[in-house]
Amino acid sequence: MKQQRFAHKLVLVTGLASALVLLLVGGMAFYVGEQNIRDQLAEYQADSALTRMQGVDRTLFTAYQGIKVLAKDRRLIDLVGGDLGTLGNSRENEVSDYLEEISLLTGPWRVVSLLDTEGNLLVSNMPNETGDLIGAHPEYESAFQAAMEKRLYSSDLRMIGEEKNRSMIFAAPIHDGGLEGAQVVGVVMASYAWPVVVQLLDAVSPEVNVTLLRDDGTVIGTSSAQSDRVGSEYLNWESVQSGISGSRSRAVGDITDEDGTNSLIVAARQSGYLGYAGHGWTLVMEVPYKVLLAPMYTLAWRVGVTGLVGVLLLCLVLYITGMYLARPITRMSQTVRTFSRGDMTSRVEIAPGGNDEIAELGRAFNAMAEDIDFYVEQVKENSKEVQAFAYIVSHDLRAPLVNLKGFSTEIGYSMDELKALLGPAIATMNQQQQAEVLAILDEDIPEALQFIGSSVERMDGQIQAVLKLSRLGRKELTWEQVDSALVVKQVLSSLKHQLEDKQFVVKVRDLPSVEADAFALEQIFGNLLDNAVKYQADTPGQLEIWSTEALQEITFHIRDNGPGIDEANIHKVFELFRRVGRANIPGEGMGLAYVKTLVRRHGGRIWCESVLGKGSTFSFSLAQKPSAQPRELA
Structure with a gap:
């Protein structure tokens, strides 16, 4: 399995954590900020709409004041000479030109007309449009009557004709001599120049739908691009009207x-x-949220990109820093790995003057390595001495045993000869003496010789077992890929008759191929399976064999339904000459000791889990690469 470097993990964890924090904090900030900005922008747009409406009011106020200025203009009064009905053509042209001039100063006006007290048109700056924009206005009579009553009049906006020309008229009385309260000698009436309002509405962003409504919901003003909507009914008028009802001036x-x-x-x-009080108009602005929030989205995008770039730069800095900081740890890891493989001379290199935590760890490892090296050498020496001692003792003990067995056999032969020589002497003895002598010669001495012989054979077997265990600890193992399933199959085949006699049901799951010594692996499985069969008392017997695999080792398990082992005795089953269970089972009590030694030589361990009366499970592990492990001391 490919190892990940510390720097890679640091960058990965930091990058993910930073991205997560950026997403969470950014998302929360964006959500909260969006709501706050929505509210602020809504207030801003409401203020903007109110400002636009006030701008329209100011232009109308200018017209309202301008019509009064026109009615009191001294030059105009002097020109009409107080008798508007007797104007000649030259005088009419003079007044018309003057009306055009003064309309630019007092307006915004499109048409300015002078009427006599009967309502007849005397003069106008635009005679051709006077009838269309002033005379055709539905409030013309009301305006004229109000002026004659010495009052100013401002009409509502009306749609005139099929083309729906927008017309709004203002009227003011012309007093005799220009004196307030004097007799009304005429009326000045003017049509408001509506393009001024359109210019105000055109100043709004083209992406915003701006609409000016009459008090009945009729569209009376839009931007130039949406002029086709003039005269139509505003779809959301009821909602707007309910929003600005009462004392509220905006919604x-x-x-x-x-x-x-x-x-x-x-x-x-x-x-x-x-x-100027106005006519209850309403200015409505519809702003798409994608337009309204576009600057915020752009800002959020820029902040997100900047944050991402910052995270990438942070990861780069952390990667470089991590590689720099992990360099001594990597070297230390290599040293530890080399040390674990058996090179006891491996030591961590420590930079001169190093006084940080890594340097302290390196010094601690080197000190530990020195101690381990010393103790390993001591153990090796002691192990060699123990093995040599076991071999020598076993060899030297066999010599007297051979002599003891030979002399005991010779004594047996000599007893036969002695019995023949003592025959005449025995015949002279009385019956009781004869019986005692014959009991000694025929029973006591042969029984003693037989006991000596069986003890010698038993001791010789134990010595042979010690020698075998000693050889297992010194034997060179041949590492190769071994099919463990095939090994188990061969062992079970050799136990076929015993399995059939005890009606065993054997279940073998998929077993892997392992690196091992083939002969040693066969001995391990052979001893464990043979014990499971030998100690099985009840029928039918059950055997289950399976394996589990981890990163560094493979573990095999053998489960039976035998008599089980008392928990207090489980640790004894792997000791020399220890036997747990029925005593009538043949054996020396060395099988599991052999297995333990061979498993340890494979870089593994063996253990047992058992419940008395229900069965046992023997498990042993083997290193994935025992050939790369330092050799175990057997």
Whole structure:
């Protein structure tokens, strides 16, 4: 398995953590910020709509004041000479030109006309449009009558003719001599120049739908690009009207268009300006949220990209830093790995003057390595001495045993000869003496010789077992890939008759191929399976064999339903000459000691789990690469 470097893990963890924090914090900030910005932008747009509406009011106030200025203009009064009905053509042209001139100063006006007290048109700056924009206005009579009653009049905006020309008229009385309260000698009536309002509405962003509504919900003003909507009914008029009812002069809400576009809608009601009260108009602005929040989305995108770049730069810095900091740890890891493989001379290199935690760890490892090296050498020496001692003792003990067995046999032969020589002497003895002598010669001495012989054979077997165990610890193992399933199959085949006699049901799961010594692996499985069969008392017997695999080792398990082992005796089963269970089973008590030695030589361990009366499970592990392990001391 490929190892990941510390720097890689540091970069990965930091990158993921930073990205997660960036997403969480950024997401929360964006969510909270979006709501706050939505509210602030809504307030800003509402203020903007109110400002636009006030701008319209100011232009109308200018017209309202301008009509009064026109009615009191001294030059105009002097020109009409107090008798508007007797103007000649030259005088009419003079007045018309003057009306055009003064309309630019007092307006915004499109048409300015002078009427006599009967309502007849005397003069106009644009005679051809006077009838269309002033005379055709539905409030013309009301305006003229108000002026004759010495009052100023401001009409509502009306759609004139089939072309729906927008007309709004202002009227003011002309007093005799220009004196307030004097007799009304005429009326000045002017048509408001509506393009001024259109210019105000055109100043709004083209992506914003701006609409000016009459008090009945009729569209009376839009931007130039949406002029086709003039005269139509505003679809959301009821919602707008309910939002600005009572004392409220503005309203804010949300709408969804037919195409699914979500927009902010703000409305500002006409409140008049100074002395001009207005007509209850309403200015409505529909701002798509994608337009309204576009700057925030752009900012969020830039912040996100900047944050991502920052995370990448942080990861790069951490990678370089991690590689630098991990360099001594990597060297230490290599040293430890070499040391674990049996090179007891491996030591960690420590930079001169190093006084950080890594240097302290290196010094501690070197000190530990020195101690381990010393003790390993001592153990090796002691092991060699023990093995040599075991071999010598076993060899030297066999010589007297051979002599003891030979002399005991010779004594047996001599007893036969002695019995023949003592025959005449025995015949002279009385019956009781004869019986005692014959009992000694025929029973006591042969029984003693037989006991000596069996003891010698038993001791010789134990000595042979010690010698075998000693050889197992010194024997060179041949490492190769061994099919453990095939080894188990061969062992079970050799136990076929015993398995059939005890009606065993054997279940072998998939077993892997392992690196091992083939002969040693066969002995391990042979001893464990043979014990399971030998100690099985009840029938039918059950055997289950399977394996588990970990990163560094492979573990085999053998489970039976035998008599089991008492928990207090489990640790004894692997000791020399120890036997647990029925005593009538043949053996020397060395099988599991052999298995333990061979397993240890493979870089593994063996253990037992058992429940008395229910069976046992013997498990042993083998290193994945025992050939790369330092040799175990057997």
